Amino acid sequence: xxxxxxxxxxxxxxxxxxxxxxxxxxxxxxxxxxxxxxxxxxxxxxxxxxxxxxxxxxxxxxxxxxxxxxxxxxxxxxxxxxxxxxxxxxxxxxxxxxxxxxxxxxxxxxxxxxxxxxxxxxxxxxxxxxxxxxxxxxxxxxxxxxxxxxxxxxxxxxxxxxxxxxxxxxxxxxxxxxxxxxxxxxxxxxxxxxxxxxxxxxxxxxxxxxxxxxxxxxxxxxxxxxxxxxxxxxxxxxxxxxxxxxxxxxxxxxxxxxxxxxxxxxxxxxxxxxxxxxxxxxxxxxxxxxxxx
Numbered sequence: 001x002x003x004x005x006x007x008x009x010x011x012x013x014x015x016x017x018x019x020x021x022x023x024x025x026x027x028x029x030x031x032x033x034x035x036x037x038x039x040x041x042x043x044x045x046x047x048x049x050x051x052x053x054x055x056x057x058x059x060x061x062x063x064x065x066x067x068x069x070x071x072x073x074x075x076x077x078x079x080x081x082x083x084x085x086x087x088x089x090x091x092x093x094x095x096x097x098x099x100x101x102x103x104x105x106x107x108x109x110x111x112x113x114x115x116x117x118x119x120x121x122x123x124x125x126x127x128x129x130x131x132x133x134x135x136x137x138x139x140x141x142x143x144x145x146x147x148x149x150x151x152x153x154x155x156x157x158x159x160x161x162x163x164x165x166x167x168x169x170x171x172x173x174x175x176x177x178x179x180x181x182x183x184x185x186x187x188x189x190x191x192x193x194x195x196x197x198x199x200x201x202x203x204x205x206x207x208x209x210x211x212x213x214x215x216x217x218x219x220x221x222x223x224x225x226x227x228x229x230x231x232x233x234x235x236x237x238x239x240x241x242x243x244x245x246x247x248x249x250x251x252x253x254x255x256x257x258x259x260x261x262x263x264x265x266x267x268x269x270x271x272x273x274x275x276x277x278x279x280x281x282x283x284x285x286x287x288x289x290x291x292x293x
Contacts, residue, residue: 002280004133004202008265011138012162014129015145015154022149028106028122029150032060034078039068041091043136043197044083044143049190051081051147057186058151065190068092081147082107085131085139087114096120108143133280135201137265140194141258148258161259170263171251175270178226180205181219181248182264183212183239188232188257195230195264202279203271212236215243223248230264232257 022029030036036055038048045067052065066072068082068091080103084092087109096105096119107120110130117123129142148154180199184192189211196209210219213236215229223229223246230251231240243250253260272279 002133002269002278003131004135004137004265004269004279007131007133008137008262008269009166011141011262012159012166014126014138014142015159015162017128018126018142018146019149019154019159022146022154025124025146026150028124029147030055030061030063030079030081034061035076036061036063036079036081037071037075037077038063038065038081038083039071039092039095040083041068041089043140043194044085046190046194046197047083047140047144048081049193050187051144051190053187053190054148054153055151058153060151068095071095073098077103079104079106081105082116082120083140083143084108084116085110085136087111087116092116093119108146110139135198135268135279137198137262141261144258158256158258161255162262165255165259165262166266168263170267170270171249173249174228174251174267175274177228177249178206179222179224179228180207180267181215181223181227181229182207182209182232183215183229183235184209184232184257185212185234185236188253191232191257191261192230195232195261198265198268199271202268203275203277205268205271212239215239220246230260232260 038052040048048065052063055063082092105120106122107116108124109116112125129139182192182195192209196207199205199207225247227248229243231253233253240250
């Protein structure tokens with residue numbers, strides 16, 4: 001059993017706690033009508049994409065997502081939300097320091113003993129969702145759950161779907177595929193991006209991710225009998241049939257999309273095991289990217 005196995009299996013409990021605690025952090029999190037930017041790096045950036053789309057679609061204010069290194073310095077925002085599990089990522093800390101006194105900032109982190117505690121104006125600590133594995137699972141989804149709850153978009157059904165995602169067998173033949181494509185729409189595009197990253201990190205798989213409607217515009221041409229194409233959320237009309245016509249396996253999104261991400265995390269670990277890889281220690285990666293001055 002790896003650390004990541006234990007961590008991804010604990011997500012229903014983490015999500016329940018995050019949803020219960022969301023009300024305690026109302027003052028730190030964006031209010032309706034504010035213009036907001038959400039930033040992160042790697043997994044946290046993809047969670048930022050999902051959170052930004054959810055907030056804007058809910059009519060609560062213009063919301064953008066950026067990799068921390070690509071934040072547009074000339075734009076004005078009422079509040080910046082930074083997602084950082086480690087609290088030590090160089091790009092995030094540099095951005096928070098630069099914005100000090102100009103833009104209200106809040107960081108969501110797992111470790112209260114790190115520099116982010118002094119870099120952001122407000123900090124939400126989710127230490128119960130911290131992880132030992134380099135590969136992120138529960139912190140990312142717990143942070144997104146807290147933001148969903150803050151937006152009034154979390155329900156007990158999401159946790160029930162997460163439990164179902166952990167209990168059900170993966171589709172037969174899925175682990176043996178050699179190429180994986182993840183598709184999303186709206187807020188689930190970020191989840192599709194994250195699923196692809198999990199597969200690359202943990203299992204060294206060839207993976208891609210796209211907005212679902214873009215898949216017909218070129219990427220579908222690489223689909224073969226060795227491909228699995230996984231949809232997060234409702235699929236565009238006719239797309240499943242087109243994918244099956246290529247010989248690829250179509251994996252429909254039958255659960256809440258965040259619970260579908262849990263299934264994808266399980267797939268990444270299963271493929272890693274089948275290939276004799278250690279998903280806790282992916283090659284060339286560390287828990288946090290800390291750049292020398």
